[in-house]
Amino acid sequence: xxxxxxxxxxxxxxxxxxxxxxxxxxxxxxAGFSLAxxxxxxxxxxxxxxxxxxxxLISGILAPDSGSILLDGADMAALGEHRRDMxxxxxxxxxxxxxxxxxxxxxxxxxxxxxxxxTRPDRTQALALLGRVGLSQRLDHYPRQLSSGxxxxxxxxxxxxxxxxxxxxxxxxxNLDRRNAGEALALIRETCLETGAALLxxxxxxxxxxxxxxxxxxxxxxxxxxxxxx
Amino acid sequence: MTLALIVRRxxxxxxxxxxxxxxxxxxxxxxxxxxxxxxxQSQRTFTQVNTxxxxxxxxxxxxxxxxxxxxxxxxxxxxxxxxxDYEYVRRHPAVKLAIPIxxxxxLRGYRIVGTIPEFFTGVEYAPGRRFAxxxxxxxxxxxxxxxIGSFAARRLGLSVGDTFHPFHGLVYDERNQHxxxxxxxxxxxxxxxxxxxxxxxxIHGLQTMSDHDPRAATDVSAVLxxxxxxxxxxxxxxxxxxxxxxxxxxxxxxxIMAELFQKIGWFDRVLSLVAYLVAAVxxxxxxxxxxxxxASRRRDxxxxxxxxxxxxFIFSAIVLEATAIGAIGMVAAFAAYAGIVSxxxxxxxxxxxxxxxxxxxxxxxxxxxxxxTALCGACGLLPAWKAYRTDVAENLSPIS
Numbered sequence: 001x002x003x004x005x006x007x008x009x010x011x012x013x014x015x016x017x018x019x020x021x022x023x024x025x026x027x028x029x030x031a032g033f034s035l036a037x038x039x040x041x042x043x044x045x046x047x048x049x050x051x052x053x054x055x056x057l058i059s060g061i062l063a064p065d066s067g068s069i070l071l072d073g074a075d076m077a078a079l080g081e082h083r084r085d086m087x088x089x090x091x092x093x094x095x096x097x098x099x100x101x102x103x104x105x106x107x108x109x110x111x112x113x114x115x116x117x118x119t120r121p122d123r124t125q126a127l128a129l130l131g132r133v134g135l136s137q138r139l140d141h142y143p144r145q146l147s148s149g150x151x152x153x154x155x156x157x158x159x160x161x162x163x164x165x166x167x168x169x170x171x172x173x174x175n176l177d178r179r180n181a182g183e184a185l186a187l188i189r190e191t192c193l194e195t196g197a198a199l200l201x202x203x204x205x206x207x208x209x210x211x212x213x214x215x216x217x218x219x220x221x222x223x224x225x226x227x228x229x230x
Numbered sequence: 231m232t233l234a235l236i237v238r239r240x241x242x243x244x245x246x247x248x249x250x251x252x253x254x255x256x257x258x259x260x261x262x263x264x265x266x267x268x269x270x271q272s273q274r275t276f277t278q279v280n281t282x283x284x285x286x287x288x289x290x291x292x293x294x295x296x297x298x299x300x301x302x303x304x305x306x307x308x309x310x311x312x313x314x315d316y317e318y319v320r321r322h323p324a325v326k327l328a329i330p331i332x333x334x335x336x337l338r339g340y341r342i343v344g345t346i347p348e349f350f351t352g353v354e355y356a357p358g359r360r361f362a363x364x365x366x367x368x369x370x371x372x373x374x375x376x377x378i379g380s381f382a383a384r385r386l387g388l389s390v391g392d393t394f395h396p397f398h399g400l401v402y403d404e405r406n407q408h409x410x411x412x413x414x415x416x417x418x419x420x421x422x423x424x425x426x427x428x429x430x431x432x433i434h435g436l437q438t439m440s441d442h443d444p445r446a447a448t449d450v451s452a453v454l455x456x457x458x459x460x461x462x463x464x465x466x467x468x469x470x471x472x473x474x475x476x477x478x479x480x481x482x483x484x485x486i487m488a489e490l491f492q493k494i495g496w497f498d499r500v501l502s503l504v505a506y507l508v509a510a511v512x513x514x515x516x517x518x519x520x521x522x523x524x525a526s527r528r529r530d531x532x533x534x535x536x537x538x539x540x541x542x543f544i545f546s547a548i549v550l551e552a553t554a555i556g557a558i559g560m561v562a563a564f565a566a567y568a569g570i571v572s573x574x575x576x577x578x579x580x581x582x583x584x585x586x587x588x589x590x591x592x593x594x595x596x597x598x599x600x601x602x603t604a605l606c607g608a609c610g611l612l613p614a615w616k617a618y619r620t621d622v623a624e625n626l627s628p629i630s
Contacts, residue, residue, distance in 0.1 A: 056623045061536060082540050089538020100533045100626060104243040109235070116232045117538030158537075 006070075007165055007198045008035040008058065013067035013077070015057055027053055029223040030067070037165070040189060040199040042209050045218030049225055051202040054218070055168045058200070059092045060084030072165050089118025093159030093197065095188065097171035099151045101143040107154045108139040114158035122161075129157040132194075133187055149180030153187060160191050167192050169201040173208055185211055233543070236534070237551045240527075241558075247519040248555055251512075255559025258505075258512035259602050260566025265505040266594040267567075268574050269498050271586040276302075277487045279584055281423050281454070282353040283329075285463055285481035287311070287319055287470065288452040293480040294490055300331060300452035301483060302424045302582055303341050306400060307333050310449035311477060319453055324462030327352055330450035332436040337394055339402040340382040342429045344436030347371055353456070355423050366390035366416030371432040377416040381426040381583055388414050396431075398441055409440045422585035457481075509602060512559075516552045517609035524616050531617050532625035545618040552610020553603055560599035 015028040027050045035041055045051045056062040058069055060076045063084070069076040072091055076084055088094075093114070101110050111126040130136060133153040143151050152172065159167055169188060173181035185208055192199040201208070202218065209215050219225040241248045281301055288296040289309030298305040310332075320328040329352075332344035347368050350361040369375035378388050388394065392414045398406040412431060420426055437447050457463050463481040470479035480486055491498075531544050571588035579585050 053623070056626075059536070061622045061626075082542070085535070085538055085540040088536075092538075094536050096536075096626065100529075100536065102239075102530055102533055104239040104530070109239075113232070113534070114537055117534075117540075117543075121232075 005037055006034045007037040007039070007072055008033075008200070009068075009070040010034065010058070011068050013057060013069065014065045015053060015062065016065055026224050028057065028064075030054065030221055031223060033221055035166070035198050035200055038193075038196050038198055040192065040212060040214065041201070042212035042215045043200065043202040043218045043221070044204065044209050044215055045202060045225075046204055049218055050222055051218050052170050054222070055094075055170050055200070055202060058166075059094055059168055060088045086118050089116075090162065091118070091165045093162065093164035093167040095152075095155050095159045095167065095169040095172045097174035099143070099148075099155045099175070101151055101154055101158075103143050106140045106142055107135055107146070107157075110143070110154055111158045111161050115162035119162040125163075126157070126161050129161050129191075130154070132191065133157045147180075148176055149183060152176060152180070152184045156184065156188050156191060160195055160197065163195055164197050167197045167199045169199065171203050171205075172201065173203070173205060178207070181205075181207070233547055233550060236547050237554055240530075240547070240551050241554060244519070244523050247523060248558075251515045251519045251555050252559040252562060254512040254515050255556060255602060255606065256562035256566045258509045259560045259563030259598060260570055262505040262509045262602070263563065263567045263592075263594050263598050264570035264574065265501050266598070267571060267588060267592050268578075268586065269501070270592055270594075271588065271590070272578065273488075273491050275584055275586055276582075277484045277491070279423060279487075280483040281425060282355045282456070283454040283483065284457045284460075285455040285466065285479060285483065286452050287315070287328075287455060288478050288480070290476055290478050293478055293486050296452060296478055296480045297483055297486050299333065300454060300480075302584075303333075303343065303428055304582065307451045308478070310446055310451055311453070313448040313450065315477060316450050316453050319455065319466075322466070324458055324465060325455055326458045327456040329353070329454040330433055331452050331454060332433050332449070333451045334400070334442070335396040335398055335408065335436060335439060336400055336402050337382075337396055337429045338386060340386060340427060340429055341400060342376075342396050342431055342436065344431050344433035346433055349430075349454075350377070350418075355421055355425065359421070361421060361425065362419040363416040364419040366414070369415050369430070369432055371434065373432070374410055374412045374435055375415045375432070376412045377418060377430045378414055379418050379426040379428045379430070379583065380420040381579065382429055383414075383417045385427075385580075386429075388417075390414055390417060394429075396429075396439065398439075410435070420585075422579075422583075424583035427580070427583035510605070513556065513602065513605040513609050516555050516606045517612055519555075520548060520552055520610060520613040521616065524613055527617065528620050528625045531620045532622045535620070535622040536626055541618045544620070545614045548614035548617045549607055549610040552613070553607035556603040556606025557599075559606070560602050563599065563602070564595075 010030055010033040013028060013030040016024040016026040019025040057064050064077050067077055074087055108126060111130060112121050115121050133156055135153055173184055176184055203209055286296050286300045289311050291308030295305050295308050299307045316330050319325055329345060329349045335342040350368055354360055369377050393411050395411055396408045398408060466479050467481050470477050575586045575588045
């Protein structure tokens with residue numbers, strides 16, 4: 001059977017940060033990584049292992065020291081910051097552990113903002129998604145008026161509102177209780193399936209990882225961790 | 231659209247600092263416009279107010295003092311001139327009209343000026359405008375009757391039929407009451423000239439008031455003159471001021487008042503400088519308010535960046551927010567302006583009788599709001615630069 005084409009291809013990716021001693025500390029060293037279109041993959045990794053940095057590199061929030069990140073044919077690593085912002089705005093949906101909703105904006109506005117940069121805002125689409133995550137009655141509510149589970153559902157709707165090709169989820173259930181975590185995870189996976197978006201989720205929670213058929217260890221992927229472990 | 235929404239929400243999220251900063255801009259902008267308009271209006275008005283006369287003839291002394299005393303009813307009279315001088319100038323072929331006035335008494339602080347009925351009937355105090363009575367009639371020149379200026383009548387609470395005793399001197403002292411009793415026969419309609427704050431009586435009455443020097447019973451304090459032509463003014467100027475040494479011929483009145491404003495020009499400049507400084511400080515308040523709130527904004531900025539907003543978008547949002555605070559403040563500044571100039575106008579009218587046209591259009595009403603708004607926008611550049619440099623990854627905590 002023919003494999004689906006790769007949506008994301010990472011090669012020779014390295015990222016270091018300035019260390020207190022004045023030198024530079026290498027955090028990410030990924031020789032190769034790929035994600036097919038529509039694929040759902042979970043990355044297992046401990047806290048502080050560099051998972052968030054890896055996602056930030058893929059999303060173009062951070063620029064790598066070297067390597068390439070081919071996302072839907074565009075090399076994120078080779079683009080200037082403005083182009084990276086645009087690519088992220090149009091192709092990447094990001095779900096955070098702490099939801100990162102804008103507190104001064106209603107649910108609907110948060111979702112609309114999710115599709116503002118890089119694509120055209122579509123109120124109908126935003127309303128449909130909020131309905132899909134069960135928040136039709138909370139359109140004008142502010143994040144502080146919602147439970148944690150509801151906030152994460154708004155964040156899911158926001159990430160998917162622009163119909164991204166890739167959804168990055170960084171410990172999306174880390175701040176939720178077991179019941180809400182299960183619901184949020186199911187929602188993320190279902191909505192990604194419905195929209196055809198690829199999902200790359202990082203977590204250290206066995207309950208979350210158990211829901212994925214494809215799970216990879218970030219420690220094996222990131223040579224920095226592999227060498228530190230050997 | 232998104233930019234507008236983000237600015238609107240940010241203003242709302244920081245409502246308290248937005249309100250305080252906008253209020254300080256409103257006060258500063260209102261003050262700036264007020265200083266400008268009052269300066270402009272008072273210069274224009276006081277150099278144009280001549281109550282219909284071209285020149286003033288008085289005792290030897292300062293021309294400015296003479297004009298202030300005879301036209302604006304301020305300052306003390308530089309002295310009297312004999313009736314013969316009045317008669318001479320009245321008959322001079324270059325003079326179209328000569329109205330004598332005599333001063334030296336007051337009614338509870340409001341000046342009593344003696345004159346002849348022609349002051350009210352024969353003169354246009356402004357083009358096409360003559361003094362009119364809102365109530366009653368003019369005084370009989372041979373009777374103890376008075377016509378009260380509208381402002382003075384209101385302040386003194388006098389109406390037609392009321393009586394009063396004049397007080398000696400220009401400053402009210404209840405011990406200096408004259409014995410004569412005057413009856414109010416008319417109230418002048420408002421003219422917005424110094425005549426509004428004067429109690430007018432027949433000149434003969436003032437000249438012969440009890441306790442006044444009987445030797446000066448025919449003297450006048452000044453003669454208000456209408457000339458037949460401008461060249462006549464220069465001729466009389468040479469005659470009285472250069473060739474003579476007893477009298478002063480103040481001509482042209484507007485130029486003499488303009489000299490006053492030139493003399494106090496430094497005060498205008500200081501006042502303007504203070505207003506500019508207040509405006510600059512209040513605009514700097516925008517910088518401080520936004521800059522101080524950057525810590526609480528970083529997370530929102532990082533989230534917007536993570537959603538795909540570029541640095542330039544964030545930069546623009548902050549500059550636009552600063553500009554919006556400036557614009558809101560300057561809209562409110564018109565209310566502050568209205569309050570300030572109305573108060574100043576009342577004070578000026580109480581002191582001089584002249585009513586400034588405070589709500590007439592002035593270019594400052596255009597350039598001050600635009601300038602202040604632009605200045606506030608410029609003050610947003612520093613916090614915008616800080617926002618521009620916000621580290622997205624660092625502010626999207628926690629990191630796993």
